[in-house]
Amino acid sequence: MDAEIIAVGSEMLTPHRQDTNSLYLTEKLNDLGVEVRFKCIVGDSRDDLTAAAKLAMKRSDIILFSGGLGPTEDDLTREAVADALGLELQRDPEIVVKLEQRFAKRGMKMSANNSKQADVLTSADVLQNPAGTAPGQWISGKYDGQERILILLPGPPNELKAVFEGECISRLRERIPVQHIASRMLRIALMPESQVDARVAPIYKTYADVQTTILAGAGEIQLHLRTRNESQAAAEARVEELADKIEDELGDAIFSRKGESLEQIVSYLLQMRSMTLAVAESCTGGLLAQRITSLSGSSRYFLGGAIAYSNALKTQFANVPKALIDRHGAVSREVAEALAEGIRKRCVSSYGIGITGVAGPTGGTEQKPIGLVYVALAGEEGTQVVERNFPGDRKRIRWFASQQALEMVRRALL
Amino acid sequence: MDAEIIAVGSEMLTPHRQDTNSLYLTEKLNDLGVEVRFKCIVGDSRDDLTAAAKLAMKRSDIILFSGGLGPTEDDLTREAVADALGLELQRDPEIVVKLEQRFAKRGMKMSANNSKQADVLTSADVLQNPAGTAPGQWISGKYDGQERILILLPGPPNELKAVFEGECISRLRERIPVQHIASRMLRIALMPESQVDARVAPIYKTYADVQTTILAGAGEIQLHLRTRNESQAAAEARVEELADKIEDELGDAIFSRKGESLEQIVSYLLQMRSMTLAVAESCTGGLLAQRITSLSGSSRYFLGGAIAYSNALKTQFANVPKALIDRHGAVSREVAEALAEGIRKRCVSSYGIGITGVAGPTGGTEQKPIGLVYVALAGEEGTQVVERNFPGDRKRIRWFASQQALEMVRRALL
Numbered sequence: 001m002d003a004e005i006i007a008v009g010s011e012m013l014t015p016h017r018q019d020t021n022s023l024y025l026t027e028k029l030n031d032l033g034v035e036v037r038f039k040c041i042v043g044d045s046r047d048d049l050t051a052a053a054k055l056a057m058k059r060s061d062i063i064l065f066s067g068g069l070g071p072t073e074d075d076l077t078r079e080a081v082a083d084a085l086g087l088e089l090q091r092d093p094e095i096v097v098k099l100e101q102r103f104a105k106r107g108m109k110m111s112a113n114n115s116k117q118a119d120v121l122t123s124a125d126v127l128q129n130p131a132g133t134a135p136g137q138w139i140s141g142k143y144d145g146q147e148r149i150l151i152l153l154p155g156p157p158n159e160l161k162a163v164f165e166g167e168c169i170s171r172l173r174e175r176i177p178v179q180h181i182a183s184r185m186l187r188i189a190l191m192p193e194s195q196v197d198a199r200v201a202p203i204y205k206t207y208a209d210v211q212t213t214i215l216a217g218a219g220e221i222q223l224h225l226r227t228r229n230e231s232q233a234a235a236e237a238r239v240e241e242l243a244d245k246i247e248d249e250l251g252d253a254i255f256s257r258k259g260e261s262l263e264q265i266v267s268y269l270l271q272m273r274s275m276t277l278a279v280a281e282s283c284t285g286g287l288l289a290q291r292i293t294s295l296s297g298s299s300r301y302f303l304g305g306a307i308a309y310s311n312a313l314k315t316q317f318a319n320v321p322k323a324l325i326d327r328h329g330a331v332s333r334e335v336a337e338a339l340a341e342g343i344r345k346r347c348v349s350s351y352g353i354g355i356t357g358v359a360g361p362t363g364g365t366e367q368k369p370i371g372l373v374y375v376a377l378a379g380e381e382g383t384q385v386v387e388r389n390f391p392g393d394r395k396r397i398r399w400f401a402s403q404q405a406l407e408m409v410r411r412a413l414l
Numbered sequence: 415m416d417a418e419i420i421a422v423g424s425e426m427l428t429p430h431r432q433d434t435n436s437l438y439l440t441e442k443l444n445d446l447g448v449e450v451r452f453k454c455i456v457g458d459s460r461d462d463l464t465a466a467a468k469l470a471m472k473r474s475d476i477i478l479f480s481g482g483l484g485p486t487e488d489d490l491t492r493e494a495v496a497d498a499l500g501l502e503l504q505r506d507p508e509i510v511v512k513l514e515q516r517f518a519k520r521g522m523k524m525s526a527n528n529s530k531q532a533d534v535l536t537s538a539d540v541l542q543n544p545a546g547t548a549p550g551q552w553i554s555g556k557y558d559g560q561e562r563i564l565i566l567l568p569g570p571p572n573e574l575k576a577v578f579e580g581e582c583i584s585r586l587r588e589r590i591p592v593q594h595i596a597s598r599m600l601r602i603a604l605m606p607e608s609q610v611d612a613r614v615a616p617i618y619k620t621y622a623d624v625q626t627t628i629l630a631g632a633g634e635i636q637l638h639l640r641t642r643n644e645s646q647a648a649a650e651a652r653v654e655e656l657a658d659k660i661e662d663e664l665g666d667a668i669f670s671r672k673g674e675s676l677e678q679i680v681s682y683l684l685q686m687r688s689m690t691l692a693v694a695e696s697c698t699g700g701l702l703a704q705r706i707t708s709l710s711g712s713s714r715y716f717l718g719g720a721i722a723y724s725n726a727l728k729t730q731f732a733n734v735p736k737a738l739i740d741r742h743g744a745v746s747r748e749v750a751e752a753l754a755e756g757i758r759k760r761c762v763s764s765y766g767i768g769i770t771g772v773a774g775p776t777g778g779t780e781q782k783p784i785g786l787v788y789v790a791l792a793g794e795e796g797t798q799v800v801e802r803n804f805p806g807d808r809k810r811i812r813w814f815a816s817q818q819a820l821e822m823v824r825r826a827l828l
Contacts, residue, residue: 285707286700293699
């Protein structure tokens with residue numbers, strides 16, 4: 001079965017806002033064995049919405065609308081779907097009472113426009129919305145001889161999730177033939193896409209029943225494997241087998257097999273070995289620490305460190321001798337090494353990381369061009385330093401540098 | 415004139431990838447006075463793409479395709495547009511030669527499939543792509559009696575931008591009646607949307623000719639004002655007048671009038687006053703420093719600081735007395751204050767910021783719940799501490815805290 005997602009709202013036709021609900025919905029639909037074949041974004045125009053709904057009824061089995069269910073004049077999804085399907089809207093007195101109660105609870109009187117949210121399409125099931133005022137709606141039936149399911153969902157992401165999880169998944173399961181789907185997401189840091197593909201394409205091409213997608217991000221390649229089979233065990237075995245073969249080829253370049261992030265993997269490894277980490281960041285300016293501490297519980301293995309942005313602070317917080325900076329420059333192998341060793345000593349951590357580089361767009365020279373980054377990792381066994389020339393803009397160079405640092409910790413812990 | 419953007423690629427129908435090109439294109443089209451009325455995402459299916467192209471030809475004046483111009487079997491935009499318009503594809507020998515030269519320059523022999531990128535629709539103009547192999551294409555003419563412009567653009571964002579800026583903007587300008595558009599983007603930190611709207615709606619509603627949109631993000635409200643007028647000066651005067659009235663109402667809650675970020679504004683103010691900043695971050699774990707250093711040139715006013723994640727490092731790097739932490743707990747007004755004052759002293763900066771809080775999802779208690787954050791700002795005049803209870807998840811709480819810190823610096827510098 002194929003689905004179509006129609007995101008409703010003029011704000012998503014501006015340069016400032018994007019539809020993100022469809023990513024969540026796609027994931028949930030894929031889990032049920034439903035593929036998303038079209039996504040559309042339509043503004044708050046009744047005619048445009050009606051046309052989009054009519055078109056979707058022709059080409060898609062399941063049509064999901066997100067947004068346009070609120071109380072304002074701009075909220076027109078109900079009306080447009082009624083137009084497209086030739087249905088009536090009827091105000092549901094039970095929903096009106098619930099809306100009034102919701103407002104009363106907060107000591108507010110409900111303004112009249114809110115009643116609009118109680119307008120229900122004839123033949124629709126009301127989908128409870130525990131997180132907000134506008135309920136969702138579910139309509140299924142034959143249109144032009146084809147079985148169709150229409151789902152109207154509220155736009156705010158937390159409400160959409162609450163309604164979809166509470167009311168839609170079980171309903172969809174009843175109507176969709178049981179399917180057994182297994183997937184894996186292999187992630188690889190700091191390897192060019194072409195290189196990964198050249199090595200793994202000969203392997204995955206022999207698995208015609210496993211859909212394999214390669215996605216390249218900043219400093220990372222993702223391999224998405226996905227298959228269906230007559231049983232869950234068979235599906236799992238099939239993706240596992242392919243994942244094994246790919247791992248045989250790429251070895252420990254693969255940092256994760258179930259989609260975990262690099263910071264998550266580093267977290268597992270540090271905790272497993274009861275080791276700790278501290279950082280001294282210059283050009284990344286806190287990005288590495290921010291990534292590490294984005295995980296709850298990171299205080300178990302991450303002590304902290306210094307943002308040694310100025311040279312004085314490299315000395316002050318990470319014991320980098322001023323003379324060393326004067327001799328080699330702040331962006332140098334020697335200073336990276338001293339930052340890593342200094343911060344490790346100061347923080348009394350198992351590992352210390354030092355990063356220094358030219359993130360640009362200014363400050364590059366012929367000898368030390370933009371993108372030149374030194375990353376050092378100091379541990380009990382000694383210190384290693386890597387010199388890299390990262391491509392891209394400031395944001396990308398900084399990201400690459402943090403990725404390099406995490407990858408070095410991971411490899412040291414293997 | 416209305417535009418429709420069709421993003422081509424099955425990867426954008428997965429949970430992992432999103433179309434971002436359309437945000438860029440929308441901004442550029444809006445600048446030309448063109449509104450985007452529909453956005454669609456279509457997979458790598460020739461039939462689906464053809465149907466999408468046919469529909470777009472019926473309803474939109476300008477149709478932009480992004481992606482599907484590469485060398486692989488999955489790249490089908492050219493073929494689908496040919497099908498939809500009843501045109502032929504002809505291999506352009508000049509483009510083939512250029513492709514071969516491009517490969518030769520890198521010492522590579524071009525594989526045969528690359529020639530596909532030289533297939534040009536009859537009647538199309540070739541749009542040079544300085545950033546990649548696949549050129550864009552431009553077709554204009556009457557279809558069913560309506561003037562239509564079709565633009566085929568490569569999918570990689572840097573290539574799309576290069577082709578659009580190099581070849582499309584001037585062509586579009588020739589065909590679109592000159593329009594005078596002025597816009598402003600007012601940004602407000604840490605104020606609820608409902609409160610902003612209640613205060614400014616009575617003002618902007620009297621400006622029916624200015625389109626006003628309120629967007630709420632994490633810890634920030636944006637007011638987008640946009641108008642057209644018979645002259646650029648008149649358009650500018652009109653949005654300026656409305657912006658002034660809104661500023662009269664909201665005062666210095668507005669941190670920016672031309673869309674600059676909060677870190678950008680703080681950067682201007684610090685540089686204007688030749689002042690410097692240092693930070694000691696606990697729960698934000700480097701996020702604040704990372705935001706500040708995301709700007710090139712931040713070393714002029716940002717010295718660095720400490721990620722004082724563990725209690726020991728609060729003492730070690732920011733002179734927070736151990737006894738103070740023992741007495742009040744790491745998450746306390748007193749420790750925030752000591753962090754700010756300690757880091758200011760250690761870094762010899764004009765201002766010092768201290769942040770400590772419970773970012774969650776674990777570690778909350780009845781007395782110190784998740785979301786409780788103390789932010790302190792120490793300066794020559796003394797130290798101020800703010801206690802906040804931020805809503806949301808770990809990511810949101812940390813973002814709010816960094817927003818609060820920047821806002822405090824901004825207000826101190828006004």
